[in-house]
Amino acid sequence: MSYVAKSPWIIHYDGSSCNGCDIEVLACLTPMYDVERFGIINTGNPKHADVFMITGAVNERNKAVIKQIYDQMPEPKVVVAIGICACSGGIWEECYNVLGGIDKVIPVDCYIPGCAARPEAIIDGVVAGLGVLAGKRERMEKGLDPEGTDEAAPEAAVGAPAGTETAEAEKEAE
């Protein structure tokens, strides 16, 4: 985790989730998984947050809320979809009121599968998301649009798995 230069703060939003994934997100913040040792803090204010964690599928009612929270977050920002419902709609995909995964409304940078997603998977996924965040920050420093994919292709997609590998390498070293 040493490559994380800044403390990424997260905002967690429950969009029509069954609370299974929400409990796992909160489990990450408890002393048992303790992501606060990496500087990750759950903030209630989107204007302070770097990582937007969403659980549950998108429906007509929470679509506007998700968009608003996303717009209020300062650049660079990453969106992490937690759980199968957030990734693709899951078992609710064909419901009349469900639009599908989070990517139907806002761009998603990292998908964390699982029903419910395990705390370990959430930690790995956020680490992958931080790789994307680092790539976006680099693009901003170059004066490019952080969300764009034009010239000087962001290392985002490449950076993320590399980050996971680093974590694994650290694991093995231990």
Added chain:
Amino acid sequence: MSVFKIGKVVMGSLFKKPATLMYPVVPREWQERTRGHIDINEPDCILCGMCMRKCPTNAITVDRDAHTWVIQRMKCIQCGCCTDNCPKKCLTMAQTYTAPSVTKVIDTFEIPQKEKAAGGGAADGKLQNNQDECIYCGICAKNCPQEAIEVNRDEKSWKLDEDKCVKCGLCTEKCPKKCLEIK
């Protein structure tokens, strides 16, 4: 007395193991029954498509023509319906969770065609019905994943579409008279 109380807490905090699991450094050990992700043993798969029909999230696609078994990892909810219903038990629930990814991962598995034909065993025979014992109950037709069997109670007829039959053996298991056999 309060000194002893505080002393007990302090000593406990000093010598007890930390509550934190130290996850990325210390890898997590999974239990035998942990539901992580679905694995397939390709040589055993007969492409019957039962998993595809039972999947509540439509995460699995079975293509009999292309000989592929495809799973969308970001749709699978690890319910285990496919592993429970697989007639050949070639699907298993692995313990490690599906890895998070920046893309929607779709895994395609090639199902070997030749090995299945030359493999021998029950899967290569032909489904046969002993019509002297058959009571034309139709349970075989109802359980056939490919709808290859047609039973007519009134005319006392039992028909098999051999092109559709995948020799999964589900009908032989369900037959109350045990008059069906794969030979």
